[in-house]
Amino acid sequence: MADYQPAAGILFTLAWRNLWRNHRRTLIMLIAIVIGVWAMILFSSLMAGMVDEMVRGGLRTLPGEVQIHHPDYRDDPSIANSIDAPQGALLERLNNPPVTGWAARIKVPAMISSERANRGIQLLGVDPAQEVSLGFDPTNIVEGRFLEGPDDKGLVIGRKLAERLETRLGKRVVIMSQDPDNNVADRGIRVVGIYQARLQATEELNVYGGLETLQKMLNVDNQVSEIAITGDDFRQVASWWPQIQQATGPELETVPWMELDGYLESMMKMQTSFNVIITVVIFLTLSFGLVNTLVMAVFERVREIGLMMALGMRPGWIMYQVLLESIILLGLGLLLGNLLAVATILPLEDGIDISALAKGLEMAGMGSTLYPSLRLSDMVLSTVVVLVLGLLASLLPAWRASRYNPIQALART
Amino acid sequence: MTAIRCSQLNKTFTQGDQIICGLDDVSIDIEEGSFVCLSGPSGSGKTTLLNAMGGLDKPDSGEIQVGDKRVDLLGKSDLADMRLHSIGFVFQAYNLIPVLTARENIEFVMQIQGVPTAQRRDKAIAMLEEVGLADHEDRLPSQLSGGQQQRVAVARAIVSGPTLVLADEPTANLDSTSATQLIELFVALNRERGITFVIATHDTRVMAYCPRLIRMEDGKIISDEERTGKSGELQPQPS
Numbered sequence: 001m002a003d004y005q006p007a008a009g010i011l012f013t014l015a016w017r018n019l020w021r022n023h024r025r026t027l028i029m030l031i032a033i034v035i036g037v038w039a040m041i042l043f044s045s046l047m048a049g050m051v052d053e054m055v056r057g058g059l060r061t062l063p064g065e066v067q068i069h070h071p072d073y074r075d076d077p078s079i080a081n082s083i084d085a086p087q088g089a090l091l092e093r094l095n096n097p098p099v100t101g102w103a104a105r106i107k108v109p110a111m112i113s114s115e116r117a118n119r120g121i122q123l124l125g126v127d128p129a130q131e132v133s134l135g136f137d138p139t140n141i142v143e144g145r146f147l148e149g150p151d152d153k154g155l156v157i158g159r160k161l162a163e164r165l166e167t168r169l170g171k172r173v174v175i176m177s178q179d180p181d182n183n184v185a186d187r188g189i190r191v192v193g194i195y196q197a198r199l200q201a202t203e204e205l206n207v208y209g210g211l212e213t214l215q216k217m218l219n220v221d222n223q224v225s226e227i228a229i230t231g232d233d234f235r236q237v238a239s240w241w242p243q244i245q246q247a248t249g250p251e252l253e254t255v256p257w258m259e260l261d262g263y264l265e266s267m268m269k270m271q272t273s274f275n276v277i278i279t280v281v282i283f284l285t286l287s288f289g290l291v292n293t294l295v296m297a298v299f300e301r302v303r304e305i306g307l308m309m310a311l312g313m314r315p316g317w318i319m320y321q322v323l324l325e326s327i328i329l330l331g332l333g334l335l336l337g338n339l340l341a342v343a344t345i346l347p348l349e350d351g352i353d354i355s356a357l358a359k360g361l362e363m364a365g366m367g368s369t370l371y372p373s374l375r376l377s378d379m380v381l382s383t384v385v386v387l388v389l390g391l392l393a394s395l396l397p398a399w400r401a402s403r404y405n406p407i408q409a410l411a412r413t
Numbered sequence: 414m415t416a417i418r419c420s421q422l423n424k425t426f427t428q429g430d431q432i433i434c435g436l437d438d439v440s441i442d443i444e445e446g447s448f449v450c451l452s453g454p455s456g457s458g459k460t461t462l463l464n465a466m467g468g469l470d471k472p473d474s475g476e477i478q479v480g481d482k483r484v485d486l487l488g489k490s491d492l493a494d495m496r497l498h499s500i501g502f503v504f505q506a507y508n509l510i511p512v513l514t515a516r517e518n519i520e521f522v523m524q525i526q527g528v529p530t531a532q533r534r535d536k537a538i539a540m541l542e543e544v545g546l547a548d549h550e551d552r553l554p555s556q557l558s559g560g561q562q563q564r565v566a567v568a569r570a571i572v573s574g575p576t577l578v579l580a581d582e583p584t585a586n587l588d589s590t591s592a593t594q595l596i597e598l599f600v601a602l603n604r605e606r607g608i609t610f611v612i613a614t615h616d617t618r619v620m621a622y623c624p625r626l627i628r629m630e631d632g633k634i635i636s637d638e639e640r641t642g643k644s645g646e647l648q649p650q651p652s
Contacts, residue, residue: 010524017512304510310469311522311569312497314490407470410504 011317015324018297029293030333036286037337037382038344040279044378045345049371051271055234055257055264064103064134064228066241067260071253073225079108080180082223083252090227093247098231098240101133106214107225110177112157112207114165121161121207123175125214125224128152134230144169144193152210154192158203162194169194175207179219187217235268275378279385287393294326294397305401306409319402326394327387334383345374415478416577416609417443417466422475424461424632435461436472437632445576446607448600450623452615458632459613460581466611467500467579468492479577497525501570501608505582508566509554515541515561516550519569526573540568544598560591567598571608578602580612584619596622 019026068090070081085104086094094102106125111118127150146156155173157165167173169191176186189209197203215221231240237256245254258265298305305318351369419442424435436458443449451459464470465477468484469492477484482495496502509518516537523533541547544564546557554562563583570578580599584592596619603610612619620626628636 010521013517014510014512021512307504307508307510308521309493310467310496310502310504311525312493312495313525314493316490317525405470407464 011321011324012328015321015328018301019325019328022297022300025293025296026329029289029329030336032286032289033330033333033386034337034340036282037334037386038340040282040382040385041338041341041374041378042345042372043278043282044275044382045341045372045374046370047271047274048373048375048378049349051267052373053369053371054267064226064230065234065237065257066229066231066244067255067257068227068229068244068248069225069253069255071251073253074255077107077109077225078178079106079185079218079220079223079225080178080182082106082180082220082225083227085222085224086227090244090247093244094227094229098236099229099244100231101130102227102229103127103130103134104211104224104227105131106211106218106220108177108218110175110207112161112165113174113176114167114171116166117164119161119164119204121175122205123177123214124206124208125211125218126150126208127211131208134228140195140197141193142196144191146193146195147208147210150211151213152192153189153213154210155189156193156195156208157191158206159194159196160200160203161205161207162191164204167191175209175217177218181219183219185218189213275381276385279382280389283386283389287389290326290329290390291393291397293329294322294394295400297325298322298397298401302404302409302412305404306406306412309404309406310410315402318404319398322398322401323391323394326390326398330386330390334386338379338383341379342374345372348372349374414445415442416445416447416480417441417611418476418478419462419466420476422462422465422472422477424458424465424470424472434458434632436465436475439475439629439632439634441627441634441637443609443611445609446603447625448603448610448623449612449625449627450620451611451613451627451629452620453629453635454615456631457629459615459629461632462629463579463581463611463613467502468495497522498573499575499577501573501575501578503563503566503570503578503580503583505585509557509562509569511554514551514553515546515557515565518554518565519572522569522573528573536572537568540572541565544568545594558591559586560588560594563587563591563595564598567595567602571602571606575608577609577611580610580614582614582616583612584614584616589618592616592618 068083070083073081086102093099103126105127106123108123110121110123112121126147128147141156142159144156147154155175157173162168165173172188172190174186174188176184179185195203197206211224215223229244231237234257237258241254241256248254309315309318349372351371354370420440422436422439426433426435433456439458439462451462453459461470465472466479466484468479468487472485475485479495480499484492484495487495510521513521516534519537519540520533523536528536538547538550541550544567546561546564546568549557549561554565557565578599584595587595599610599612600622602608612623614620624640626638626640627634628638
């Protein structure tokens with residue numbers, strides 16, 4: 001490589017000026033690379049936004065990025081498989097970073113009945129303050145109010161469930177479940193709030209009551225079904241959930257969301273694979289144009305290449321010069337493509353309204369707004385793919401240029 | 414001292430079904446500081462011999478020694494290094510790199526050699542002055558006349574101080590005045606710097622200046638004529 005250093009300056013000068021000898025051809029290729037890079041990053045951002053939304057939607061349904069349960073709870077989510085509310089070392093751990101919020105809650109299957117219909121539901125006994133720290137948005141209440149405390153005697157149901165039960169705000173409904181001794185535990189409770197969720201399925205499933213109110217109804221003291229915990233970024237959970245597990249101890253089950261919902265994790269993995277495939281496919285198409293540009297550029301300069309060889313330029317330097325032209329073209333394309341991607345995707349991060357497709361997308365756990373997510377990792381991926389494939393595609397014309405016989409090259413008309 | 418020694422060089426080319434003899438048992442010694450013309454009609458083998466001397470082409474058999482190097486035994490990279498450091502080339506046409514200015518073309522060889530920027534710039538400007546193109550340093554080849562381009566090519570050929578300059582039909586595309594100016598520049602460089610010049614030409618204007626004239630035909634040397642006097646002392650002969 002040291003041999004190339006003295007020539008590096010002139011090689012760069014030659015590469016740069018040669019690139020702009022046929023500026024129209026170079027510009028067309030440059031535009032193609034810019035659009036290709038932009039398309040790769042845009043696609044990755046949309047995919048990432050879509051998968052993020054699906055995962056977040058899933059986590060809202062779970063909810064929490066890490067959950068602590070009784071070891072049998074996931075097989076039988078009845079109140080019999082409850083645990084103590086957090087205390088001691090676990091409480092200390094939950095009140096410190098990287099944990100940003102946690103909630104201890106009752107979560108049991110139950111029946112809800114109005115005077116017209118009944119439905120199977122998931123009954124959540126919550127402390128509203130804790131739920132807000134976990135990401136529950138009280139502004140999602142479309143009628144009435146959310147619970148005011150763990151001892152609130154009211155019930156908050158979803159908008160869709162209200163429709164199904166043909167009930168409304170202020171009406172009394174009956175909820176029914178089982179206590180730890182498998183006796184029926186029921187209570188008539190007034191609907192004090194109706195919430196809307198991103199997914200209709202959530203609105204139909206989750207019914208919120210005060211934690212203490214439901215503990216009393218189910219005949220448990222300070223017991224809860226689960227402790228749900230959240231951090232800053234669901235993608236970083238793997239780095240901190242073992243600390244929670246350590247604080248919890250072996251007698252309880254501590255599970256990260258990837259394990260709770262394998263589908264969500266496989267979606268994330270699929271997204272990464274898709275990104276690589278699409279990026280490679282887009283650039284493979286582009287690489288034909290790149291090879292053509294370089295082959296033409298070399299073909300037009302055969303005599304010049306012969307002259308440079310005759311003057312003492314080594315074959316390796318000729319190859320290096322052609323590759324340098326490719327690197328400059330790719331580098332410019334990457335720079336402009338990335339800038340274009342940042343300029344166009346960042347303003348869209350506030351969300352793209354896809355409500356026209358929302359019903360179809362709901363099946364996949366998405367809401368009616370798509371939030372493209374511009375990530376450095378996606379930009380790095382497209383940059384690496386473009387550079388690696390671009391250089392591979394440039395090797396053939398570069399190698400051919402370096403193989404010319406100077407005499408034959410100089411004699412070319 | 415012998416600058417170039419060629420012994421029993423043979424070279425054939427295949428053109429379609431025909432085998433053409435490029436060099437046929439050519440042996441020649443050229444002394445350092447001499448000014449030699451290779452002449453003959455097209456296809457006589459003068460360019461083939463010149464290319465073999467410069468390591469641009471390999472003979473099928475025979476030995477070539479330039480200075481202390483056996484050219485016929487060197488690999489591609491070593492040949493490139495030899496051309497870079499020891500030999501200056503001037504070709505018939507397409508002598509300059511079109512995207513580089515006159516000064517940059519002269520700097521080109523020095524840049525590959527790794528000469529520091531300031532030093533090579535000073536040298537290039539000095540060379541441009543020497544060939545009478547001091548005001549043309551920033552012009553691209555397309556902005557220079559044929560004669561001016563050849564002068565820049567000569568400046569590039571000698572700027573790094575080679576002991577040998579090989580010129581292939583350097584005046585072929587030049588008008589009479591430019592051709593005379595160019596050959597007189599060769600003569601001056603030969604006399605003042607002691608550079609060995611080997612010029613392949615069928616231009617009688619050039620031959621008229623040469624103390625040694627080697628005539629070739631069908632790949633063979635048919636005459637090797639030594640004329641009295643140094644280059645430049647000879648008067649141009651009428652063509």
